Amino acid sequence: MDKLSAINDFVVKFANVNGSGSASANGLFAKTIIRMGVPVSARNIFPSNIQGLPTWYEVRVTEAGHLGRRGGVDLAVALNPQTWDDDLQEIVPGGYLFYDSTKPMPPSKFREDINIIGVPLTAICNEAYKVPRERQLFKNIAYVGALSYLINIEPEVVEAVLKETFASKPKLIDANLQAFNLGRDWAREHLEPIGLQLRRADAVGDRIFVEGNDAAALGAVYGGATVCAWYPITPSTSLAEAFTAHCKKLRTSEDGKAKYAIVQGEDEIASIGIVVGAGWNGARSFTCTSGPGISLMNEFIGLSYFAEIPAVIFDVQRGGPSTGMPTRTQQSDLLLAAYASHGDTKHVMLLPADPGECFEMGAQAFDLADRLQTTVFVMLDLDIGMQEWLVEPFKWDEKRTLDRGKVMSAEDLEAGASFGRYTDLDGDGIPYRTYPGTHPEKGAFFTRGTSRNRMAGYSEKGVDYRDNMERLLLKFGTAAKLVPAPVVRKAKKKTKTGVIYYGSTAPAMDEALETLEARGQNIDAMRVRGFPFSDEVYDFIRAHEQVFVVEQNRDAQLRTLIMNEGEIDPKRLTKVLHFDGTPITARFLIEAIGQQLKPVKASAEMAK
Amino acid sequence: MTYILKPRMHHPALKTNALGLTRRDYEGKVSTLCAGCGHDSISAAIIQAAFELEVEPHRLAKMSGIGCSSKTPDYFLGQSHGFNTVHGRMPSVLTGANLANRDLIYLGVSGDGDSASIGLGQFAHSMRRGVNMTYIVENNGVYGLTKGQFSATSDKGSKSKKGVENTESGIDLVALALQLGATYVARSFSGDKGQLVPLIKGALRHHGPAFLDVISPCVAFNNHDGSTKSYDYVREHNEAVNRLDVITGQAAITAEYEPGELREVTQHDGSVLRLRKLGEDYDPTDRIAAANHVQESAAAGEISTGLLYVDPDASDLHDRLRTCETPLNQLSDADLVPGAKALAAINARLR
Structure with a gap:
C-alpha cells in the first residue's frame, strides 16, 4: 500500500467529542510545531454545544506558509465514534488513520487504501490514572505524545510550551509531561515513525499566533475605545471578552479605577443604543455582534447615519438563523451591513483579511467613525475571529495620535x-x-x-x-x-483576467493564484479592504475582460455591491461562491476558477 | 410652531438665580402640543426646577424617544444639548451618554407608549443597571400622535374616547421601578405643580436612577368620562403620601410642624429632602412597604402620589463599574493608548 510521504507539508485533523478537554491538547500540538519554526494554519470546527457533540481541529502544517485551508486530510486522529465514518472518508489514499485501539473494531470499519495506526489510549490511561476525569483529560495529552513520536515533534519543545502554559500552576507541568511521555513511550515501543514528518525550520520568523477577535479587541484599545456595550452571540462574544481582559491590564489606573466602561446589554438594540449615546457624547464606543445582531440594530444604525454620530460595529459573520450553523463561517452580512436601516442609507465597512488587519482596522475604525461621524463596520468572520492565525506582529507608531474629527471646543x-x-x-x-x-x-x-x-x-x-x-x-x-485602499497583486504576465476577493478568502486565494500561475493561467488580483469602493476598484474592473468575484456567501453580495455602486455590467463579473460553512480552500478556488476561465484568445494575447 | 422664535426680551424685574439667569433662560422653543396638554405643564415644572436648582443649562443633557412626550425636550432648556432618539430606546442612549461623561446631569423624558410598550425592556434594564439619571414618564394612557389608541398604562376597564373598554391589564411603571432597583421613585400629576417641581428637583439631585411617573392628561384623546387619566379623575383620586421640599443650601426650618410630621433625608450630594407627612404614617425609605402601599392604593382605586421611595445612599453604574473620575470622553491619548512597548510585550506572549 502507498504510504503518503511528506515533510512539513501535510494536514492533520483531530476528531473529538466537545467538552472532553481536547482543545488544550490540540492547541499544544499546533503551538509546538510553530515553535519548531514550521508555520501552521489551524482551525477549530465546533458545534453549538458545550458537551457531547462532535468537534474537529484541523492543522495544516505548511513550511511554504499557505495559511488557507487546503482540503483533504493526510492524518486523521479519529477519537469520536459518532463521526468515525465521515472522518475516515476524508483521508486521502495512502494517508494515515490514528485511533484508540482499546476496543477491537471490525475490519469493515476501516479502509484498505489507508494506513492504520492503533494506540490503546483508553487502556494506557486507565492503567495510569484512577480519577475518571484525569483518565479523560490526560488521554488527550497522551495522543499528542504518541503523535510526537510518529511525526517527529521535538519533546523538548513540548516541555517548554507546557512550562509556559502552566507557569502559574506548576503541578500541572509534571502531570502533563507524564501523560505526554506515556503516549510517546508506548508509540516508541510499538510503532515506527510514519511518512509524514516534521523537520525543524526557520519559516515562522517573529510572527504571532492569534485570533482575530482578540486582535480586533486590542485594536479597539489602541484606537481609544472607552465604551463597549455588547450582547453575547457566537462568534463575536470572545471579542468583548478579550476587550475586557485587555482593558483590565492596559487601562486600569494605579488606584484600580477603570479608564473604560463595558456593559453587557439586555439585547443588541440596547447595546447599539448605548454605543450611539456614548458616541453622541464624545466617547469612542463600539459593539460587537454577528448577523442577527445587525438585523436587530438596524434602526439605530440608521439614526447614527442621519444624526451623524460615530459608532463602531464589529460584525463577526457566521451562518444564518438557528443554532448550529452559526458556529460556521460565512461572509454573508455584507449587504445587510452596507445598506442597514430605513431611509436612504449606506455605511462604511472595513474588510480585514486576518488578525493583523483586525488589529489595524480595529484601531482605525474609531478614527474613521469620529472623522466621518457615522457608523463604521469592521467585517470579520468566524474563520478570522475565532481561529488562531499566524500573522506578522502587531505594530504601533508612537507618533500616531487619535483623530477626533471635527469637534468645536x-x-x-x-x-x-x-x-x-x-x-x-x-x-x-x-x-x-x-x-x-x-x-x-x-x-x-x-x-x-x-x-x-x-x-x-x-x-x-x-x-x-x-x-x-x-x-x-x-x-x-x-x-x-x-477607507483602506485595495491591495493589488499583478500577475507575472499581462492578462485580461482579474479576480476580486476580500477577508478570510485571502490566504486560499494567494495559494490558488500561485498554483494557477504555475499552470500558465495568469490572473491579476485585487483584495478590497473597504467600502465605499474607491475608483481604483472600478478601474481594475474596466482594465480586465473577465473579473472573478470570490466570496463566501450564496448571493454574491460583494459582486452586487460593486455592480450597484459602480454601475457595472453584471456580465463583467463572474461569481465564485463558497457557502457551506467551511472556510474556503485553495483546491476549491483552483477548480472553480479553472472551470470558468474563458479561453484565452491566442491572437489577442499575441497582440500585446 | 417651533420655527417661531420666542422673543428673548423679558421684564427687567424678573427674578434671577445665583447664576444670574432668569426663568426665561431655561425655556426652549414654543411647544407644538395641543393647548391644555399636561406635558406642557411638566415642561414648565422642569424649567422651574432647573431654575431653582441653579442648574447650568449646558451641563444638562436631555434625551427622549418618540411620541408627544418625547417632543417636549425641545420646549425647555434651550441651551442644553438634546437628543430625540428612536422609539422606546431613550434609556440605552442615555446610558451610553452617561458612561461617556459622568459629570453632566441626564434628564430622560418619555411617555407611556415609549416606556411601557416598545421600550419596556430598556426602561427596566436602565433601572436595574443603576444609571444616574432623572427619568420622567409623561403618562397619559394613550397614543396621542397616532390619535387615540390605548397604551399599556391604560387601566383595565377604562374607556377610550370612542367608548371602547380596555380589556388588558395596565402596567404600573412605579411598581416596576420599585422592583427593578430605581432608588428614587415618585408619582405626581401634571396639574399639581406645587407637588411636581420639588419632586423633579429632588430627582435631579439624586445619585442613581430616579423615576417619576407623572400623570399627564391628554386633552385630545383621553380626558373624557370613563378615562382614568383625565384631569377630573386624577384630581378626585389623587392621594399624596407626603409633600416634598428640596433644600440645597443651609435653609433652616421656618414653618411650625407637629413633632413627627417632618422627615428629612440627606442625599449623596448633600441636598436635603424635607418630607411633610400627609395622612397615615409613610416611610419613604422602606422599599417593600412602598411597593405594598402602591399596590394597595391601586386596588382601592386611588392614585398614590408623592415621593414614594428614596435610597439616599444609592450607588450608580459608574460606582459599580469603578470608572475613573475623569469623564471617559475627556481622557487623553496617553490615558487611552498603551503604546508600542506594551504591544511588544503582547506580541511576545503570542509566540
Missing part, C-alpha cells in the same frame, strides 16, 4: 467660530459638532434623525431634507478616500 466657539451642526463648511460633506457641556451659551443643538435644517433647527421642508441627503452622499464620497 469652547475656545473655538468663544473665538467666534460659526457653528451650524449640519453645515458643510469644508466642502467634504462633514459638518462640525460639539460635545454636550462644552459652552454655557454657544454650541448647543438638538439632535434628530432627519427633519432639521443646516442649523439643526426643526424643519419638515423638502428643500432642507434634500439638501441634507445630498450632503450625506458627498460625505460618503469622502469616505471612499479614507
